[in-house]
Amino acid sequence: MTATHPEQDVQQYPAHFEPPHGSTWRLFFGPGLVRGAWMAGLGFLLGAGLVCLLRAWWGWDPVWNTEVVLVVGAMVVAPIFFLAGIGSFDYWLYYIAGRPTRPEDHSGHGAYSWKDYFRVNTDHKVIGIQYLVTTFVFFTVGGLMAMFFRAELAQPGLQFVDSQTFNGLVSVHATLMIFLFIIPAFAGLANFAVPLMLGAPDMAFPRLNALSFWLLPIAGIMFVASFLAPGGAFGAGWTGYAPLSEGQPLGQTFFNMGVQWAGASSIMTALNFLVTIITMRAPGMTFWRMPLLVWANFTTSLLVVLATPFIAGSQFFVMFDRIMHTNFFVPEGGGYVLGYQHIFWFYSHPAVYIMMLPGFGIVSEVISSMSRKPIFGYRLMALSLLGILVLGFSVWAHHMFVAGMADWLRVPMMITTLLIAIPTGIKVFSWIATLWRGRIHLTTPMLFALGFVTMFVIGGLSGIYLGSVPIDIAASDTYFIVAHIHYVLFGGSVFTIYAGVYYWFPKMTGRMYSERLGKWHFWLTFVSFNATFFPMHYIGLRGMPRRVSDYDAAFGDLNLFISTASFVLGASFVVFVYNMITSWVRGPIAESNPWHARTLEWQVSSPPPIFNFDEIPQVVGGPYEYGVPGAQHAILSPTKQAAAQEEVHA
């Protein structure tokens, strides 16, 4: 499972990192997972010691308060020490301490063996793969949780788990899928593709990029570890509404703090994308020549940077209420319960677009290159992303139509919500217009892209129902919502992630995946996805609320059907994993541009050279100029070409 680079690369960059083998001292004290492990332990002891010391000093009883010790020791100090241990801060600490630093040190850049994926690596291509593999691990965990509670829901009554465990499974499932799969999987794909598409050698801040990745497993482990906490995992839903979340057992703290780490990771990556896209475009790469994936990640990053602090705030307030006895959301103390929902959704609605816009970008790339046609209405496609960005901040309260908020707020929020259908509609119609008269190659990424377009239309249309306040009043908090979000986030986001992974697989690994298994994967997923989630619209409207471990026996047969279909959906993922692993190990060697794509990442070898381009390319045209005679997106070696022309003229 290694993506080794051609021999000459190694020789070209002889100063590459030497793994610290042989020397025990370097194993324990050199940057790496071993140092990270013992330093995390040390950090926990320091944090716990500090808490107990202070509590003893002030005479608080008991001295050992598990929740406070865990928050400070295990969820703040230990992760920071872990990051220091693996070497995330080495360069900055050297700089702060006045020790000699090597700004152009590339020892932590690139992957020469599989071990290089398990350390702090500054290569955006390695980080992209680290992101993807990590997120798919958490996708598996979150998916297994879904299988587990679908088994529970196959029959009315409680069979396998108690209600706290059920609530925990549902909550952790959603949290993992959102914070550890969809958001970071897009970050991973963009990490790999965006610098290449821009003609840049890497991201603007490679060390920050590495740090953002390593924050992610910390968050993921916290969410999963909450099951080990006394009282069980956090069970107030991924929305963690106060005051329920404030009275939850210890596990809730794992959510409060895990979100901070995942959020910090998102913000750092988004800043990095923004600076990279603004400052590191190759000469000639104007904004109107950027591929739509770059546009999508530009708008997404703006959303992340502006919105994510709000969820961080909402979770800190809940945690303060829990352990510091503040009264942010405690009505008896003057707190305002609906305040939580306003702050939470001010992030979490834009988050829906954070989970959608990068997918729009991926689908635009895939549909254009698989139809061998320019994207239809390129500028309007980019502008509609900006339209969604702006409108996306003005619709948060549509999640609160039945929450008891101020009545006058409902109609304005309904209007802005419905208006989002316009830019979204432009995108859908432009994709299908791109197909029109194209030369359509029905490869696996294209199947997922087309599956996305149709499923996302269903999700968007059920969104229109929910945008209308009176229908929402009837359908809110029911399985109709569960159906809607899965059409948007699974039929939408996850399908685009699959499309992206298949599309860039040959570029990432240098090998080709099995097209036959890819098609099996698509059709199994497509059919079982619909069989699982479409009936949920029905049971929701008929009267089954969401987030229940037990339900009216009248819904028994349909729930059994849904559960059975969901197991097939789970099984279809096995086909994907098998395809990915076997193809990565021994798939046929891929060409540099199997899709005849025009964007820059396809103009270099597969996998790309360690610094992407031998020479910074000169961009001379749009990214999708199919069918235009003589059109070019970029000149790859501008000085060489200029020299050649000089010769001709001479």
Add this chain to the structure above:
Amino acid sequence: MVRKGIVQLVAIGVVIGIAVTLVAVLFQWLPTSASEEFDRIQDIYWFATVMSIVIFSLVAAVVVFSVWKWRVPPDDDAEGPPIHGHTGLEIVWTAVPAILVIVLGIVSAFVLSENGKASDNQLHVRVIAQQFAWKFEYGDYGKAESGELVLPVGRQAEFTMEAVDVLHSFWVPQFGQKMDAVPGIETKILVTPTRTGDFAVICAELCGLGHATMRAKARVVSQADFDKWIQDQRA
């Protein structure tokens, strides 16, 4: 040739449209309404459904038709025509959805306002929600209270919601109305029952361990039966 293609596209669209319409009408997606409010909501539901059927059929038809018509074998190296856009089309598919959603918005705002209009002869019910039970107080009749919701048919009831501990949500699927009970504030919702029958009050907002079982009986009865019942509660 072009005309033949258009005919085929329309035929595919019609087939998909019929199939989707059958799915929409053969199953009874909504519970039979038991309130005036839900009657109005169902009208918008059907408006949105017709709109959805048309849009979905259009998109699905173009996708299916394009793939069927213009699919090429993997080794095909040719490129499609360099069509970069079409201003007229782009204006159409910006304007038409805009008109549709604005109409839907206006209709919805109208229904919302109708469903919020208080009538003269209201029955006032105070709903007290706590983990994991409902209590209904009938302030118009002294200290009458009950664990079961009983309403007279044809008379508008105004529910005032109060939560003792965490968020709950008052929902009777056949009434089509729902409102959270929020600690610290009072929330209100109106229901005008239109038919007698037995229903269930369901908690729709996750409220903890017993959330799934937080239910109460709801009965809509004739005015005479209601008067008799309320006398029993006061006694």
